[in-house]
Amino acid sequence: MAERADERLVRLLGMVAYLDAAGAVPVDELAERFGVSPQQVLLDVDALWVSGTPGYWPDDLLDFDAGALEQGVVRLVEARGMTRPLRLGTREAVALVAALRALRSAVATVGPAGRSVVDSALEKLTDATGEAAAAVDVELALEGDPAVAATVRDALVRGRRLRIRYVTAADVSSERDVDPLRLVTEDEHSYLLAWCYRSSDQRTFRLDRILEAEVLSEPVAGHDDARGVERVAFVPDESAELVTVVFDSQARWVAEEVPVESVRNRDDGTFEVTLRVADPVWLRHLLLQQARHVRSVTPSWPAVDVAEAARAALGAYARLGLDTDDEGEAGA
Amino acid sequence: MPSQIPPAERLLNLVIALVNAPSSMSKQQVRTSVAGYGDAPSPDAFERMFERDKDTLRELGIPVLTVDAGGHSDDVGYRVDLDAYTLAPVALTSAELGVLSLAAQFWQDKTLRTDTARALTKLRAAGRGDPGAGDAGTDAVAGLTPRVRAAGRAFGPLLDAIQDRRPVRFTYRAASTGEVREREVEPWRLAARRGGWYVLGRDRDRRAPRAFRLSRIEGNVRASGAPGAFEPPAEVDVDAFLSGRGGQERVARLAVVPERAGAVRARAVRPEPAWADPPEDPVADGRDVLAVPFTSLGGFASELAGYADAVVVLDPPDLRDAVVVRLRTAAGLDPVEDGEQDGAGVDRG
Numbered sequence: 001m002a003e004r005a006d007e008r009l010v011r012l013l014g015m016v017a018y019l020d021a022a023g024a025v026p027v028d029e030l031a032e033r034f035g036v037s038p039q040q041v042l043l044d045v046d047a048l049w050v051s052g053t054p055g056y057w058p059d060d061l062l063d064f065d066a067g068a069l070e071q072g073v074v075r076l077v078e079a080r081g082m083t084r085p086l087r088l089g090t091r092e093a094v095a096l097v098a099a100l101r102a103l104r105s106a107v108a109t110v111g112p113a114g115r116s117v118v119d120s121a122l123e124k125l126t127d128a129t130g131e132a133a134a135a136v137d138v139e140l141a142l143e144g145d146p147a148v149a150a151t152v153r154d155a156l157v158r159g160r161r162l163r164i165r166y167v168t169a170a171d172v173s174s175e176r177d178v179d180p181l182r183l184v185t186e187d188e189h190s191y192l193l194a195w196c197y198r199s200s201d202q203r204t205f206r207l208d209r210i211l212e213a214e215v216l217s218e219p220v221a222g223h224d225d226a227r228g229v230e231r232v233a234f235v236p237d238e239s240a241e242l243v244t245v246v247f248d249s250q251a252r253w254v255a256e257e258v259p260v261e262s263v264r265n266r267d268d269g270t271f272e273v274t275l276r277v278a279d280p281v282w283l284r285h286l287l288l289q290q291a292r293h294v295r296s297v298t299p300s301w302p303a304v305d306v307a308e309a310a311r312a313a314l315g316a317y318a319r320l321g322l323d324t325d326d327e328g329e330a331g332a
Numbered sequence: 333m334p335s336q337i338p339p340a341e342r343l344l345n346l347v348i349a350l351v352n353a354p355s356s357m358s359k360q361q362v363r364t365s366v367a368g369y370g371d372a373p374s375p376d377a378f379e380r381m382f383e384r385d386k387d388t389l390r391e392l393g394i395p396v397l398t399v400d401a402g403g404h405s406d407d408v409g410y411r412v413d414l415d416a417y418t419l420a421p422v423a424l425t426s427a428e429l430g431v432l433s434l435a436a437q438f439w440q441d442k443t444l445r446t447d448t449a450r451a452l453t454k455l456r457a458a459g460r461g462d463p464g465a466g467d468a469g470t471d472a473v474a475g476l477t478p479r480v481r482a483a484g485r486a487f488g489p490l491l492d493a494i495q496d497r498r499p500v501r502f503t504y505r506a507a508s509t510g511e512v513r514e515r516e517v518e519p520w521r522l523a524a525r526r527g528g529w530y531v532l533g534r535d536r537d538r539r540a541p542r543a544f545r546l547s548r549i550e551g552n553v554r555a556s557g558a559p560g561a562f563e564p565p566a567e568v569d570v571d572a573f574l575s576g577r578g579g580q581e582r583v584a585r586l587a588v589v590p591e592r593a594g595a596v597r598a599r600a601v602r603p604e605p606a607w608a609d610p611p612e613d614p615v616a617d618g619r620d621v622l623a624v625p626f627t628s629l630g631g632f633a634s635e636l637a638g639y640a641d642a643v644v645v646l647d648p649p650d651l652r653d654a655v656v657v658r659l660r661t662a663a664g665l666d667p668v669e670d671g672e673q674d675g676a677g678v679d680r681g
Binding site: 005007010011015018034050053062081082088090091092095096099100106117120124125127134138144153180181187189208249252256265268270286287288289303310312314317320 | 645
């Protein structure tokens, strides 16, 4: 068992306090309540059974109804004074309340049922722990078209296939049928994790890049969610070309938010990042956006590509008669 | 010698003993009478084991008090304060516990995850069984995974400092200048917004409120004053603090190449009534004209510059100028001046 002793202790104490108030509880129900397996519940009961006050004579020990246990029911008959539930530590309360607050915003659009449950849980928790929890404030990204978000959630709840039109970071749109698996709301973006029939694989779609969504009548097929949600973040292709860019410090967010291979701070306040570039169009977007902060690019082809794209864009302004006065000549 | 007693059971026996002790227990009593401590092979080993166990219990929120046992000054006793031990009455329904389990998965930070998991176990102990009550609540959140990225090493010490109202020192890399400098801050609040964690507080050197991004803190956060050294403001408006948000919303008019800039199109709104009959410049170059709201001029200009010739800003002029400045700079990135490039066929327009 890899479980930490302190985590197990909290559960052992919790079980005693719970059983003292709840009376007879089936093993399965106790397991579900404490989020462990029925086998673990039996191991825990065994451990409790031999614990108690010094002396450890039969009258000193926590005691259970042996007959009931044979029927798969746990009934505590002697609690040795351990009847009170343990209070929450400040950090525990802070972590849980901040999570609940953020959760409230994420489920707000799901419907009144979800919201009222979160609200009542939050209220009870705040009553029990006090206001210390204001120390942490998390706001999740509820971006994208609300109609799209509502459609995606509807499909998720009803277990229906979705048809979406999606635009990639390289600005390529396509239509796909997907089986929604999970909606991941993070502090920066929301993502739909889905089985994509177009690529016959699990894919992650950023919610604000889903242009249209329609619930289809087909139910979702069973797919293995084994990869889970940990892989939501963009994983660069190992074989992709490495490009090194030196930015000045104002573009710091690139090092923090773009998946980079490495970051090296230089003494003059600039920094150097190495990126794996599977899609040159994606790099062109990034460099165009950050052009004012780019000091150098190695190898040189991306810089050539970006400059060309920029000149084409300036040409478009000229053609539309939107030539702006020529004072901003300050180049690199 | 009995067989080795697992640490969780030794800790459990210690808690039960201290709760049930008539007044308090001395170290010696613990060693000779509490199950598990007899395993310690020497007085030193016992000493270390007991000290560590006391720390563990306190860390878990179990108030182990040191009391003067009277008489001899070195005869210290220990007990658990049951009133401080007890959670205020809270009866959560199974639907509410379901929501809490979801919240417990929220943090990707290991410490915070442990904290929430432990809090959940404690709350599970406090509820009364209400089998089958209100699954509607958990159904409503089915398939949803809200979560926030890990905040890094600075989070824990900063949170402790906020609780203790204690100033901190840390080395900070300013993004605006690239300058790396020591800061002394009275921390008020931790906030996560748009993919970043920030600590908000008063910068003691600048004598003004400031926000610091946690990922730009280098090295350790150290306490630099006594607890209770400052009084944080009652209200902290996080969004006003992290400016760039909550600015005034304006609407841009963009000429976009058909089928392009999908992510920008997704944010387009209906044109305002005044545009129903467009002024003199109708759709030029076969482009679609879109109305797209924005708040941050710089951020939006950068985003639009990313699309190069697929998006042209018609209005407002300040946004257009900002995009054009970015494009002019980008047009100069071209390293042709260095000579020997393989002639990328540059034709300057």
